[in-house]
Amino acid sequence: MVTEPLRTLLEIEPEAPIIGPGHDYAxxxxxxxxxxxxxxxxxxxxxxxxxxxxxxxxxxAAVGYLFITGIGIWGNQIPVAWAFDITNFVWWIGIxxxxxxxxxxxxxxxxxxxxxxxxxxEAMTLFAxxxxxxxxxxxxGRPWLAYWLFPIPNTMGVWPQFRSPLMWDVFAVSTYxxxxxxxxxxxxxxxxxxxxxxxKNRAAQIIYGMLAMGWRGSAVHWHRYETxxxxxxxxxxxxxxxxxxxxxxxxxxxxxxxxxTTIFPPYFVAGAIYSGFAMVMTLGIPVRRxxxxxxxxxxxxxxxxxKVLLATGLIVAYGYGMEIFSAFYxxxxxxxxxxxxxxxGPYAPAYWALILCNIIIPQFLWIKRLRTNIPVLFVISLIIxxxxxxxxxxxxxTSLHRDFMPSSWGMFRPTQWDFATYFGTIGLFLMLFFxxxxxxxxxxxxxxxxxxxxxxxRAVRSH
Amino acid sequence: MSQxxxxxxxxxxxxxxxxxxxxxxxAREAGFTRLDAYSPLPIEGLSEAVGFESTRLPLIVLIGxxxxxxxxxALQYYIHVIEYPQNIGGRPFNSWPSFVPITFETTVLCxxxxxxxxxxxxxxxxxxxHPVFNAPRFKLASRHRFFLCIKARDPKFxxxxxxxxxxxxEPHEVCEIEx
Numbered sequence: 273m274v275t276e277p278l279r280t281l282l283e284i285e286p287e288a289p290i291i292g293p294g295h296d297y298a299x300x301x302x303x304x305x306x307x308x309x310x311x312x313x314x315x316x317x318x319x320x321x322x323x324x325x326x327x328x329x330x331x332x333a334a335v336g337y338l339f340i341t342g343i344g345i346w347g348n349q350i351p352v353a354w355a356f357d358i359t360n361f362v363w364w365i366g367i368x369x370x371x372x373x374x375x376x377x378x379x380x381x382x383x384x385x386x387x388x389x390x391x392x393x394e395a396m397t398l399f400a401x402x403x404x405x406x407x408x409x410x411x412x413g414r415p416w417l418a419y420w421l422f423p424i425p426n427t428m429g430v431w432p433q434f435r436s437p438l439m440w441d442v443f444a445v446s447t448y449x450x451x452x453x454x455x456x457x458x459x460x461x462x463x464x465x466x467x468x469x470x471x472k473n474r475a476a477q478i479i480y481g482m483l484a485m486g487w488r489g490s491a492v493h494w495h496r497y498e499t500x501x502x503x504x505x506x507x508x509x510x511x512x513x514x515x516x517x518x519x520x521x522x523x524x525x526x527x528x529x530x531x532x533t534t535i536f537p538p539y540f541v542a543g544a545i546y547s548g549f550a551m552v553m554t555l556g557i558p559v560r561r562x563x564x565x566x567x568x569x570x571x572x573x574x575x576x577x578x579k580v581l582l583a584t585g586l587i588v589a590y591g592y593g594m595e596i597f598s599a600f601y602x603x604x605x606x607x608x609x610x611x612x613x614x615x616x617g618p619y620a621p622a623y624w625a626l627i628l629c630n631i632i633i634p635q636f637l638w639i640k641r642l643r644t645n646i647p648v649l650f651v652i653s654l655i656i657x658x659x660x661x662x663x664x665x666x667x668x669x670t671s672l673h674r675d676f677m678p679s680s681w682g683m684f685r686p687t688q689w690d691f692a693t694y695f696g697t698i699g700l701f702l703m704l705f706f707x708x709x710x711x712x713x714x715x716x717x718x719x720x721x722x723x724x725x726x727x728x729x730r731a732v733r734s735h
Numbered sequence: 736m737s738q739x740x741x742x743x744x745x746x747x748x749x750x751x752x753x754x755x756x757x758x759x760x761x762a763r764e765a766g767f768t769r770l771d772a773y774s775p776l777p778i779e780g781l782s783e784a785v786g787f788e789s790t791r792l793p794l795i796v797l798i799g800x801x802x803x804x805x806x807x808x809a810l811q812y813y814i815h816v817i818e819y820p821q822n823i824g825g826r827p828f829n830s831w832p833s834f835v836p837i838t839f840e841t842t843v844l845c846x847x848x849x850x851x852x853x854x855x856x857x858x859x860x861x862x863x864x865h866p867v868f869n870a871p872r873f874k875l876a877s878r879h880r881f882f883l884c885i886k887a888r889d890p891k892f893x894x895x896x897x898x899x900x901x902x903x904x905e906p907h908e909v910c911e912i913e914x
Binding site for chain 2 (some may be wrong): 296297298301302429430432433434437439440442444447448451454455458462465466468469470482485486487488489490491492493496498499500503504507508510511512514518521565582607667694718721722725727
């Protein structure tokens with residue numbers, strides 16, 4: 273038996289709406305700005321913020337203890353000098369990539385459906401990059417000397433080594449953080465003006481007013497604004513590809529079996545987009561429900577994202593396949609041993625769990641009935657998040673723990689501080705996200721007006 | 736003299752984007768040159784309709800990108816060839832291929848900064864005060880209404896006649912704006 277909502281869905285094919293019916297400029301403005309300005313903050317928000325805040329305190333404790341004691345509190349030990357720290361770094365940076373993809377690449381491709389999800393996806397990017405940035409900083413051992421990574425003239429006459437991928441990483445990640453922030457802020461300016469104009473509270477008027485910088489929606493300003501947005505999108509597109517490419521160079525430029533491979537850059541970028549879209553879904557589905565945004569984040573958005581997951585998931589699967597193939601193709605014993613060790617060694621459960629999470633379970637998205645089932649999507653997105661974390665863990669730890677000389681082999685076992693730091697950054701990410709949805713418009717209001725305008729135009733044309 | 740009310744311009748409010756576009760074209764045809772339109776969303780062709788030709792922003796971004804590229808490469812060249820030369824795996828001091836990633840990043844960084852700062856500077860933002868905000872219903876320009884303003888600086892401006900003209904465009908409302 274075909275259920276009613278499903279039948280409606282089938283009928284609205286082939287072009288499902290990207291905005292609910294009956295909306296005009298005023299209604300989209302009011303609905304989105306009311307979340308910030310007038311609606312009563314839902315109780316769940318306070319509960320969520322409290323949990324996230326508790327995790328942030330855990331992070332503070334873990335990092336404080338780390339600064340007092342040193343890296344020894346983690347499970348990292350030679351030969352596994354990189355473990356949770358870099359796994360988490362790569363995982364967070366990857367998550368950030370979907371925000372830039374949605375706002376920059378889909379803008380260039382004129383995908384209108386991105387307009388209702390780009391704002392919170394970009395916010396997600398910023399917060400994920402903030403979490404990512406913590407790890408390289410704290411894993412250097414003496415974090416108070418981390419500024420040595422920057423080319424600052426100093427009395428020692430020493431300079432950074434720019435031939436090292438680790439320096440490329442410093443520049444790639446800091447550029448990425450800066451450009452993401454700029455892109456996000458530029459997108460916010462017209463909406464901050466809307467909040468300024470609609471706020472009743474004096475403090476809100478002043479704060480939003482200062483942030484809006486006197487935006488007045490002048491036609492000339494819009495013209496330059498649109499030019500700037502387009503140019504930023506054009507700049508952010510190669511940037512986002514370069515960032516994860518550079519992150520993959522951290523591994524690929526070395527000679528460790530399992531790292532030294534040319535497939536890493538494209539495979540890392542695809543993995544980044546995969547995990548990022550999974551996180552957009554993990555955040556978007558509850559936000560859509562609790563803030564009643566079903567008109568703006570429609571089934572078509574969720575379905576499109578599911579399709580992106582399916583496509584990038586297959587690219588990642590190809591990457592896994594090629595990793596194994598090229599290891600055997602080299603005929604080199606260290607490379608083949610690395611693969612056999614991944615499949616059968618002490619960390620094999622992590623490897624098979626990642627195959628299950630990243631390759632097998634997401635194949636359910638081929639089935640339309642599951643792809644349009646929200647709880648299923650939510651669960652699959654969580655599974656992919658876990659799978660992508662495991663992927664980085666497997667790449668980093670299994671490659672390091674048994675390299676060339678059996679006498680130098682070792683095992684990595686995480687400590688409670690490894691977990692405290694990791695979950696702490698999840699808390700930081702969620703706390704920033706909770707604050708964002710409370711104090712800034714989580715959907716781009718002016719772009720929703722543009723959607724209304726184009727939907728009206730389409731309606732006129734079809735009559 | 737100082738007590739006298741100074742007028743910035745006359746403003747008409749419209750309900751639809753299309754009406755504003757038509758009104759802006761009519762105002763230009765009528766010979767007005769100093770006008771601006773305000774809308775809650777970008778409208779294609781509106782900036783041209785109020786007499787704005789093109790923006791120099793792409794050139795500024797290009798210059799930003801070039802400065803970033805040269806600066807990024809020069810930084811690495813200076814450090815590794817002039818200031819602190821070191822033999823790393825027998826590579827030449829100017830091992831330019833390994834300078835490419837950072838050169839790329841500084842190019843994007845400077846171009847993006849140029850795009851944002853250039854856009855704000857050309858738009859004259861931040862601007863803490865602007866007379867158009869004196870219009871009583873101007874708050875709606877960030878919600879769902881569309882405004883056309885003919886400025887007093889316009890050589891053809893005459894308070895009463897301009898008001899008459901704008902009323903002839905069938906707006907929702909017309910008001911004077913104090914400077």
